[in-house]
Amino acid sequence: MLSSLLPGVRELRTPLASGYLWIINVWITVGGWAPSKDPGHGPVSAIWQMGEFLGKPGLLAALSFIAYLIGTFLEVDPLRMWDHGGRPEWITRGRNLFRYIPLLSRMKVLPVSGQARKDMARFSESSAGPGAGDPGEIMEILTHIMREESQIATRIQAKNVDLYNKYDRLLGESSFRINVAPPLVLLSLILIWSSSTSPYVQVFLTLVSVIYGFLLFRQGVHKAIRSRDVITQALAVGIVESTYLSRRIETANGSSTG
Secondary structure, three states, rough: HHHHHHHHHHHHHHEEEEEEEEHHHHHHHHHHHHOOOOOHHHHHHHHHHHHHHHHHHHHHHHHHHHHHHHHHHOOOHHHHHEEEOOEEEHHHHHHHHHHOOHHHHOOOOOOOHHHHHHHHHHHHHHHHOHHHHHHHHHHHHHHHHOOOOOHHHHHHHHHHHHHHHHHHHHHHHHHHHHHHHHHHHHHHHHHHOOOOOHHHHHHHHHHHHHHHHHHHHHHHHHHHHHHHHHHHHHHHHHOOHHHHHHHHHHHHHHHHHH
């Protein structure tokens, strides 16, 4: 029973956590303008009276619902991060703006680990011939496979529930870290620069907060890569099949036979 509830809890956790953080950021920034008592007229008064009618439990439920809506609207889907040649879309756009810088021109965040690419190369060579193991061909195969990731994950769920749970857990952890990092860093920066500490301490704490946010986001990306490794391993050992890869293998075998 617990295993059947965990996926639902993971789906709620990310939008709720990120939504609450965004609400806290907004409240700290503009909450001082809110009236401290019922103004007696207007929409603010109506909201005030509704809050008194609902009580604290009702307000907590309403706040949770609003946080969920905000988090769902702003949620970044890890499955949508690798749509441009094996890199997150925002990295591709940033690299295109500064293509003349050598370091950025070589920056890549591939959708799977190096070991998964090697396993997929061996699988492709054994199925579709030696030419299919070329690095360029492997990236093309992986790009097409990742476009049908949701369908492959559904097939894994039907064939191997434990393997799918591992994939879903890694994807949920990735989504949580990626979506919590930006509002958490923003919250820390608001608290740091609204405090009365010295500028040197503020700059130091800002640097620490940004580094922490970057590392948290980086962990999310690595979790997404590990979740996709589950997809490639399931394909390599034959647990499930990819429609694109099956067609490619059929085409290669037909050409060799002809």
